[in-house]
Structures are given as structure tokens and as C-alpha cells.
Amino acid sequence: MTKTLTIRRPDDWHVHLRDGAMLEAVARHTARQFARAIVMPNLSPPVTNVELAKAYRERIVAAVPEGAGFTPLMTCYLTDNTDPEEVRRGFEEGVFTAAKLYPAGATTNSDSGVTDVANIRGVLEVMAEIGMVLCVHGEVTSADVDVFDREAVFIERILAPLLKDLPQLKVVFEHLTSEEGVQFVESAGVNVAATITPQHLHINRNAMLVGGMRPHAYCLPVAKREKHRLALRRAATGGSAKFFLGTDSAPHAREAKESDCGCAGIFNAPFALESYCAVFEAENALDRFESFASENGPKFYGLPLNEDRITLERNGCEVPGVLETPAADLVPFHAGETLQWRLVD
Ligand code: NCD
Numbered sequence: 001m002t003k004t005l006t007i008r009r010p011d012d013w014h015v016h017l018r019d020g021a022m023l024e025a026v027a028r029h030t031a032r033q034f035a036r037a038i039v040m041p042n043l044s045p046p047v048t049n050v051e052l053a054k055a056y057r058e059r060i061v062a063a064v065p066e067g068a069g070f071t072p073l074m075t076c077y078l079t080d081n082t083d084p085e086e087v088r089r090g091f092e093e094g095v096f097t098a099a100k101l102y103p104a105g106a107t108t109n110s111d112s113g114v115t116d117v118a119n120i121r122g123v124l125e126v127m128a129e130i131g132m133v134l135c136v137h138g139e140v141t142s143a144d145v146d147v148f149d150r151e152a153v154f155i156e157r158i159l160a161p162l163l164k165d166l167p168q169l170k171v172v173f174e175h176l177t178s179e180e181g182v183q184f185v186e187s188a189g190v191n192v193a194a195t196i197t198p199q200h201l202h203i204n205r206n207a208m209l210v211g212g213m214r215p216h217a218y219c220l221p222v223a224k225r226e227k228h229r230l231a232l233r234r235a236a237t238g239g240s241a242k243f244f245l246g247t248d249s250a251p252h253a254r255e256a257k258e259s260d261c262g263c264a265g266i267f268n269a270p271f272a273l274e275s276y277c278a279v280f281e282a283e284n285a286l287d288r289f290e291s292f293a294s295e296n297g298p299k300f301y302g303l304p305l306n307e308d309r310i311t312l313e314r315n316g317c318e319v320p321g322v323l324e325t326p327a328a329d330l331v332p333f334h335a336g337e338t339l340q341w342r343l344v345d
């Protein structure tokens, strides 16, 4: 008999849906797997105010197949000049669910990001006051810090002092990649949580660099040593309510990744649940998959749990080597592999 797993419909607490033709190509995958998603604002130009977020939300809703029952949750891209009252208004009007801190220069389309958190002190004060979540890309950008250490150094230099200064601020440490990150989140207050991607649970840096350079295993923050991957697997599957699902699905055209200066980002949306499920099964923790995927996120954000259910079946799922779309050819995470679990439509 085929094994099945039925759980509350999950949400994705960190995704890049892009815009234009790429949005048309990728939104359906996220909408098929998830009820809601925290949509990243790093478009070009970025989503920095209420009007831009409303317009982007409409474009997303229009790009999702009818009847998908998918709700995009919008985020405000913080810059050195963000007006605290604009953030407050967006939150109170139900347009912004969260705001996103990109240290300037940390990743794709982060050039308009924040150069010093002191510059957004007023915004963060308002967010702490109204209980609005700050999503953080936790990497320093200084040239003197090794790319594999940038998350750990960010904690020391930026995040720990920030939380000391504003101990009430709700923070999601996005796409956690290090043992130091896991320890920090575990020992912080209940107002600090983290998302974990499927790729950081599956791969370490060898996947990127052994036997040839593998651009499709490259994302930011970059995958690290094996001990970090193991710490992340313990965190995700260990039952703590502080860790939840956030795919960081970040599509880039195949040729933009397979290039002299390949873009950072892994496109995992089409088989995200299948990918996570493989990890929970290997860790003997399938009974904890629902809390990670469907409960911890909404509870942290103060949003209702989804009431409908999805079912996964253990009868094999072949991941294609490439997805040809009108926007671009996209190479999905696990391209060419067979995963055991499969989301039933
Ligand atoms: C993201 C992208 O391409 O927008 N890339 C990535 O590697 N994750 C940006 C980000 O989340 O850092």
C-alpha cells in the first residue's frame, strides 16, 4: 500500500516570485504548493512603499491560476530613507505583512538596501511598537569577511546589538545556514524565529564545488560545511516552534546562472514540499513536518492556521532536468533526481 501523509496546507514564509514573464512562469508552482507566501520585495526597482506593494500584489494575484486559493503576503523593502509612517500605514492597512532588511550589496537587487541599521532606527522602533515582523537577510557585506563567515559575523556585529537595543522587535532570521545561526535563534527570546530552505537541509558546500563548479547549487547565503547542514536538520526536525518553512525559491534564467558571473538563487518552488519531506523522513520526523510547514510560521506571524489539507504520497516523483517556460529555461532544485514523496493534486 502507498504510504500517504495528510497535513494542514503549508505556507512559504520566504519566496521570490519576480515580475513580468518570470512571475507568470513561476507563481503557479508556489500557488500549487502553498496557501500563502511572504513575497520578497527585491524587484528592480524594489517594492519600497504601499502603492508599489499594492500594485505588485495585484500582478501576483493575476498571475496565479484561477481557483488556486493563494494569498500573497507583501513585504516592504527597507532603504536608508524608508519613512516609518509609510511602514506603519502599510501594516495597518493590511498591505504589508512584514518588512525586509537587506544589508546593501548582500544579494540580488540589494543595492538600495540599508547601509547601516542606525539609519532605520525609527522604522524599527515603529515595527517593535506595532508588532510587525522584520525579515532579515543576515549577512555582513564587508570585503574583509569571508563569504562562509558572513552570517556568523552578522549575528555578532548587527543582530545581537540590534535585539539588545530593541528587545521587543519580532525578527525572522531568513534562510538560516549556520550552526551559529541555529544557536542564536534558539537562545534568543520568543520574538526571534528563523526560516530554513530545502537546499540548506540537503546540500553542503561540496555540492557546489566538488567535481566541477555547480551553479545551480549556488545561492545566498551560500551553503556551508557539513556540520552546519546537520545543525539545520536538527533545528528543522527537532520540534522547536522557532523554525519554519521558507523556501527562498529564487528563479534565474538558466543562462544567467551558467555564466562567467552566475546569479545566486535556487529555484525550488515546483518540488519544495517533496524536498522537505525527504529530509523529515530521513530524520524519522515525519510526524513533525506539519508543525514546521504549516503551524509554526502562522503562529509566529500571528495569522490564522490554514484549514484545508494537502496530501503527499510516497510513490516517487521525478524532477525534470529543466523547465522550459516562455520567460526562460529554469533548472529546478533536484533536477534529474527522483524524490520519494509527491504532492497529490
Ligand atoms: C535571492 C534572489 O535571487 O533574489 N537569491 C538567493 O540566492 N537566495 C536573493 C536572496 O534571498 O538572497
Ligand code: ZN
Binding pocket: 014, 015, 016, 040, 248, 250
Ligand atoms: Zn531570498
